[in-house]
Amino acid sequence: MPRFSSEHLCSEWLAINARFTADAQRFVADFARQHAASLSEHFYQEMLADPGASQFLSNDEVQNRLGQSMQRWVAGLFAPTTEEDVFRLIAEQRKIGEVHARIGIPVHLVLRGARCLKGRFVHLLHHTSELDENTHFAATRLASDTIDLAMEIMGHAYSVSHDRNSRAEEAYRLFAITQNIANEKDQQRAALFDWENQLMFSQAIGTLPGELPRIQASDFGLWFRHKGIHAFEGSDEARAVMDTMEEIDNVLLPLFGADEQSTVLGTTHVDLLKDLRDKVKSIRFHLGNLFEQNNELEAGRDVLTRLLNRKFMPVVLGKQISQARAQKTSFAVLAIDIDYFKQVNDNHGHQAGDQVLQQLALILVNNSRSGDYLFRLGGEEFLLIAVDMDATRAKAMAEKLRKSVEREAFLLPDGKELQTSISVGVACFEGHPDYQLLLRRADDALYSAKNRGRNRVVMATATDTAPQANPPG
Numbered sequence: 001m002p003r004f005s006s007e008h009l010c011s012e013w014l015a016i017n018a019r020f021t022a023d024a025q026r027f028v029a030d031f032a033r034q035h036a037a038s039l040s041e042h043f044y045q046e047m048l049a050d051p052g053a054s055q056f057l058s059n060d061e062v063q064n065r066l067g068q069s070m071q072r073w074v075a076g077l078f079a080p081t082t083e084e085d086v087f088r089l090i091a092e093q094r095k096i097g098e099v100h101a102r103i104g105i106p107v108h109l110v111l112r113g114a115r116c117l118k119g120r121f122v123h124l125l126h127h128t129s130e131l132d133e134n135t136h137f138a139a140t141r142l143a144s145d146t147i148d149l150a151m152e153i154m155g156h157a158y159s160v161s162h163d164r165n166s167r168a169e170e171a172y173r174l175f176a177i178t179q180n181i182a183n184e185k186d187q188q189r190a191a192l193f194d195w196e197n198q199l200m201f202s203q204a205i206g207t208l209p210g211e212l213p214r215i216q217a218s219d220f221g222l223w224f225r226h227k228g229i230h231a232f233e234g235s236d237e238a239r240a241v242m243d244t245m246e247e248i249d250n251v252l253l254p255l256f257g258a259d260e261q262s263t264v265l266g267t268t269h270v271d272l273l274k275d276l277r278d279k280v281k282s283i284r285f286h287l288g289n290l291f292e293q294n295n296e297l298e299a300g301r302d303v304l305t306r307l308l309n310r311k312f313m314p315v316v317l318g319k320q321i322s323q324a325r326a327q328k329t330s331f332a333v334l335a336i337d338i339d340y341f342k343q344v345n346d347n348h349g350h351q352a353g354d355q356v357l358q359q360l361a362l363i364l365v366n367n368s369r370s371g372d373y374l375f376r377l378g379g380e381e382f383l384l385i386a387v388d389m390d391a392t393r394a395k396a397m398a399e400k401l402r403k404s405v406e407r408e409a410f411l412l413p414d415g416k417e418l419q420t421s422i423s424v425g426v427a428c429f430e431g432h433p434d435y436q437l438l439l440r441r442a443d444d445a446l447y448s449a450k451n452r453g454r455n456r457v458v459m460a461t462a463t464d465t466a467p468q469a470n471p472p473g
């Protein structure tokens, strides 16, 4: 999606301001600052009364934070004095748009919120007795145009981010259905070949048309109709495979069976065979393309450890958050990092380091449940998403993991053994819809575990409070 450059938007922002006198600009900026708190309060009253919007605002943390952010946003929007200020404002609107997309707030609610704010702003201006008619008119236009431009920038960032999230979501769905794409591809090609052989044999021995093996009922047909079609949903090629299978079963197969020289509706037996072969060829061709296009799905896994890589982390966290909010459950995020891993590489070589990473991945797999998600985020950093988990159990799980690593004798390529340890930062979902906040809390807790001496678990307690250390042992 093409987007206007920051320079272009900056010139538009400045052009809006330039249409008004310096006095009018100052007045609006002061007015916004003075009324930021009451505008924010009005906004939340209105939005909480809306059942569609209140689900995104029902959490205390959201309300407290958003109330303050909203006041800052209103107070800062009309006060740019330099180009640098405008660039900063543009970046801020983009960031807000991205957060809205990440949280999944429907765009109409964002626009509704903007309308509500604008209406209140105009209302307050209207009831300000000190204003002469000209200033009132200028202030209303300036406020309105500025909010519109801010919403436009926000809206654009929203759609770009939303598109990206949808593509990741789509890829994840596909990934989940067809776990090992290379295997699946070989298996399905073989299944298609099997059906073709069976058909040739059946028709060679004179099987009646009604009893010939139907492609839609074959292993390949079943897989494609029930799994493939979902995995490749929306693609023209998948539709073409479905149509071709239907045509083979419903049009071509009933024409078989007559003796070899006869013609059916002007079509000879040989023509029929050629037609069938062409149709199977086209299925094979489309299938190859479908798998080819989705080859990058394998990129969802880390090659060294076979854990998930960070590609699908936003999708998985987004899904967990929606589920936890809907079912009023909790889950935990464990940020895990090997201590002094650089020394392993330095002292024993990179290959030894790789082997340690693989063994650690195995310990993580063995100490988590099959519903949990394990990611290698890069280097020696791992992330465990422990589903249906409260803080007490998450802490126990992290401790168990830490102890398992501490006890493990890691085997090196030269046959020697090595002891190592991990630091873990644990954050539990608290109701905030933005997964970045949760990750940040887990990261801060991990950072704190490192600072306090490593080989320990630190729980990130409630938002904005200092993480609490859990002494090792």
Ligand SMILES: Nc1nc2c(ncn2[C@@H]2O[C@H](COP(=O)(O)OP(=O)(O)OP(=O)(O)O)[C@@H](O)[C@H]2O)c(=O)[nH]1
Pocket: 304, 337, 338, 339, 340, 341, 342, 343, 345, 349, 350, 351, 352, 353, 354, 357, 378, 379, 380, 450, 454
């Ligand atoms: N063997 C191997 N090493 C890697 C890989 N990815 C990153 N590393 C190394 O991991 C090391 C990470 O070192 P640091 O970030 O300094 O952290 P550390 O030594 O573990 O220290 P603390 O985390 O502070 O306890 C670096 O030396 C990287 O080169 C990999 O895939 N294989």
